[in-house]
Amino acid sequence: MRNIKLLIEYDGTNYHGWQRQLNAITIQEIMENMLFRITSEKTPIIASGRTDSGVHALGQVANFKTTSQIDDISFKKAFNSLLPKDIVVKDAVTVDDNFHSQHYAKSKIYRYCILKRSYPSAFDYRYSWLIKQPLDIDAMKEATSFLIGTHDFSSFRSSTCEARDPVRTLIRLDIEQDRDMILFYFEADGFLKQMVRNIIGTLVYVGNGRFKPITMKTILENKNRTSAGPTAPPQGLFLIEVKY
């Protein structure tokens, strides 16, 4: 059996997230169906983690086992000739038998994009959260400092999050401005369900003055989802990279 690692890019707009569901179309289901057409094997494709409905990926990693003799480059080409245009295999490589895209992941990088202008964008509405009101970037940067490090992130997990342990290590949370976009880069050893979007919603409350930066510390210590701000919409979120 070969173990093949895929690097995948997808526009999540038209999908109910990565993970197979009974009554909704997902990226995993489409990829597994295409793999079946390529190899005639019914094989699960395991990703580094789920992405939610409407969330995008520039660097999702997944792997699958196969007895197929098709070489790596031909696998990549076969996927791309069959997949819809909004899902692309950027790379396919045969890796060590033990490699597991979820268990071996050391950290993940997510990017969230806020579009900060007074009118919508005909192009970026699928890939950003439009905010028209002023945002104090310095206040938001100050608030992020309380989140860096190893913490119980219960205040920022979805009520439907199934993770047993709510402790994660946030390695990096940088805020960059690029013209009318505010880009937030998160790197952590793992993320709880909707953790990035809940932190973004809370940071926006800091940016618009509803919360003081120091309030972020209190919210984190409360370990209670109701203390934090709202959940930011999914379309601004991209899984950028999975590190192994």
Add this chain to the structure above:
Amino acid sequence: MRNIKLLIEYDGTNYHGWQRQLNAITIQEIMENMLFRITSEKTPIIASGRTDSGVHALGQVANFKTTSQIDDISFKKAFNSLLPKDIVVKDAVTVDDNFHSQHYAKSKIYRYCILKRSYPSAFDYRYSWLIKQPLDIDAMKEATSFLIGTHDFSSFRSSTCEARDPVRTLIRLDIEQDRDMILFYFEADGFLKQMVRNIIGTLVYVGNGRFKPITMKTILENKNRTSAGPTAPPQGLFLIEVKY
């Protein structure tokens, strides 16, 4: 009567270009329908020029006459609350009675995007032309030098182009690289039908070695469309700015 100038952005993917057509949905038709809902006046909205089916705009300019007393900012907001998400009014300003978005245009800037990589993009496939083969950027730059200035551009006009005079002044044709994208910026006092896309198709023939850079000079002098390269696909083309 007031004369209102609009700055418009649109994703052309789902439209048959700007100009009204009998049996196809166009941006002009949608905008005029929304204007009627705002003012109850049946008024033409005149753009600086047509854009073809599938071509995008970041800075299309248009104008219309109205007896409405709605202020400029409210016009902008009313349009954006009614328009589909892929058409956005960036600005609405009352201007001099004489202003005419087409006749007063001094020059236009178009950008064409080639995505230069070995696999497709899940995001940019609507906004670029994917080219996998190597392209010699220096050769393409050399070829552009023959096009700058005032010339008869008959070799690069569509056979269905209705312009009486094929002479145009190409002020600028710059090629820039931004990661895996090659961006071509065209500025001219006006463009013949499909002129940018026909020049791009010919530049790609230079880039891949099928034509020598000097061949561009011969093609221009031939004043014959059949000498030039193919028409590049529409989705890489953006109308960036109209200067007055």
